[in-house]
Amino acid sequence: MINKIVSSLILITGILGLFFVSCAPERREEATDLLTDTMIAEDMEMTDENVGEMISGVPNPVEMSVLLQRSDVVYSQDLLNPDGNINNYNTNFKRALNLGVYGTDLVYMNIYDRTVTTLSYLRNVQELADDLRIGQFFDYETLNRLSESSRNVDSVLYITNRGFDNMTRYLIDQGRSSIAVLIAYGTWIESLYIAANIRTMPPNKERIHQRIGEQKIVLDNILLLLNNYRNDPNFNDLFNDLMDLKEEFDKVSISYVYEEPETKVVDGNLVVVDKSRSEVNINQEIVDGIADQVNYIRNKIID
Amino acid sequence: MIKRLLYTMAITTLVGLFFSFEAKAQCGDELTDICHAELGDTRFIRDFPVQHSESDQSSSPRVTSYEVTLNAGTTYRILTCNDQTKPGKVIVSLYRGDQLIATNFDMDSGRFFPYVEYPVSASGRYRLTFTFKDGEEGCAVGILAAVED
Numbered sequence: 001m002i003n004k005i006v007s008s009l010i011l012i013t014g015i016l017g018l019f020f021v022s023c024a025p026e027r028r029e030e031a032t033d034l035l036t037d038t039m040i041a042e043d044m045e046m047t048d049e050n051v052g053e054m055i056s057g058v059p060n061p062v063e064m065s066v067l068l069q070r071s072d073v074v075y076s077q078d079l080l081n082p083d084g085n086i087n088n089y090n091t092n093f094k095r096a097l098n099l100g101v102y103g104t105d106l107v108y109m110n111i112y113d114r115t116v117t118t119l120s121y122l123r124n125v126q127e128l129a130d131d132l133r134i135g136q137f138f139d140y141e142t143l144n145r146l147s148e149s150s151r152n153v154d155s156v157l158y159i160t161n162r163g164f165d166n167m168t169r170y171l172i173d174q175g176r177s178s179i180a181v182l183i184a185y186g187t188w189i190e191s192l193y194i195a196a197n198i199r200t201m202p203p204n205k206e207r208i209h210q211r212i213g214e215q216k217i218v219l220d221n222i223l224l225l226l227n228n229y230r231n232d233p234n235f236n237d238l239f240n241d242l243m244d245l246k247e248e249f250d251k252v253s254i255s256y257v258y259e260e261p262e263t264k265v266v267d268g269n270l271v272v273v274d275k276s277r278s279e280v281n282i283n284q285e286i287v288d289g290i291a292d293q294v295n296y297i298r299n300k301i302i303d
Numbered sequence: 304m305i306k307r308l309l310y311t312m313a314i315t316t317l318v319g320l321f322f323s324f325e326a327k328a329q330c331g332d333e334l335t336d337i338c339h340a341e342l343g344d345t346r347f348i349r350d351f352p353v354q355h356s357e358s359d360q361s362s363s364p365r366v367t368s369y370e371v372t373l374n375a376g377t378t379y380r381i382l383t384c385n386d387q388t389k390p391g392k393v394i395v396s397l398y399r400g401d402q403l404i405a406t407n408f409d410m411d412s413g414r415f416f417p418y419v420e421y422p423v424s425a426s427g428r429y430r431l432t433f434t435f436k437d438g439e440e441g442c443a444v445g446i447l448a449a450v451e452d
Binding site: 052054056057058059060062063066088154157158161162165166167168207211217218221254256257258260261263265266268269270271272273274275276278280 | 332335339346347348349350351352368369370371372374375376377379387402404405406407416417418419420421423424425426427428449
């Protein structure tokens with residue numbers, strides 16, 4: 001009798017196990033646009049693998065936020081995309097872009113230890129990720145719990161960044177690299193928007209201006225990525241706006257002096273000694289021009 | 304007979320599920336977590352998981368590349384961790400254009416460095432490449448982090 005019960009329990013457990021492994025997550029309401037998962041431009045030259053290689057060249061918003069904080073820039077909630085704007089995003093295009101935007105806002109808030117206000121932004125990131133069918137990479141429960149204490153900022157940033165990286169890799173593996181590109185673009189434009197609109201004094205101001213000027217390097221990459229999907233009118237629109245921004249960045253000059261690097265071993269690890277240097281030539285007028293165009297692009301995205 | 308068959312199937316399924324999780328535990332997020340714990344006083348920027356099957360004897364070992372943007376004034380640390388259940392040890396190399404800046408493997412001595420540290424003085428686009436020594440099957444993760452001042 002007992003053997004029968006045990007056998008039945010094991011059988012039921014095995015079947016349930018199969019069920020939980022194989023069943024798909026519940027789907028949220030589908031977006032209204034026709035952004036298909038595989039968007040192939042007629043003359044597309046970049047494969048998903050190419051996109052995967054290049055997309056990691058879009059900077060992580062952590063670096064810009066850390067620079068701002070260390071430059072004594074005062075935190076400003078007003079700069080961030082209002083959390084209520086999520087109700088406006090009913091297309092996959094808008095959702096992907098603003099997933100990137102809110103992701104950067106989340107990083108910014110965490111760098112500045114604004115743990116209380118992160119809750120609604122965490123929810124927004126989760127909701128948008130779920131809508132795009134990539135929510136499984138965002139550990140909302142753990143992040144919510146960790147966000148309660150400022151001692152956990154490093155862990156929060158690690159989990160958030162890794163979540164976004166995993167989303168990107170998954171999208172590219174699934175042939176949905178266009179979504180990955182939109183998320184990366186949203187991340188970048190929000191980071192640039194925040195940097196271009198802060199108020200600070202010299203010499204911190206010059207440091208931030210230098211970093212803004214260096215985004216000229218990234219912009220070329222992003223243009224290449226967007227160009228891949230220009231058959232879609234929305235992508236074409238983004239591309240054209242970014243070309244207008246490029247006109248402002250063309251006023252920035254970056255010069256390089258390269259020298260052969262040397263290496264030395266320190267405590268069993270390799271340390272590079274590189275005497276190469278770069279110099280960014282940018283002034284307030286150029287920054288203002290960049291800021292105007294970035295503001296226009298960013299506000300169009302979040303609206 | 305049928306009961307015995309169903310019983311065997313259930314056990315096989317449960318065992319299979321268990322071992323599939325175990326196999327994934329090394330290669331993937333868990334490996335990144337283990338590696339992250341080794342970073343020291345740094346700020347995590349990005350991880351680069353790499354998995355290659357054994358290369359054909361007649362062809363060159365497979366290489367996976369990623370672009371990264373590095374900023375002057377920041378010291379970066381590139382740490383690598385290997386899945387110990389596989390034979391391959393990952394070689395990571397950092398390039399600026401075609402110029403090799405650094406690699407974690409010293410060919411002369413056959414020594415692997417746990418990490419490479421690079422105080423950047425020229426902002427720009429760089430490239431990280433990953434390959435497994437002698438084209439062996441491997442799973443690894445490379446982590447890019449910024450060293451805290």
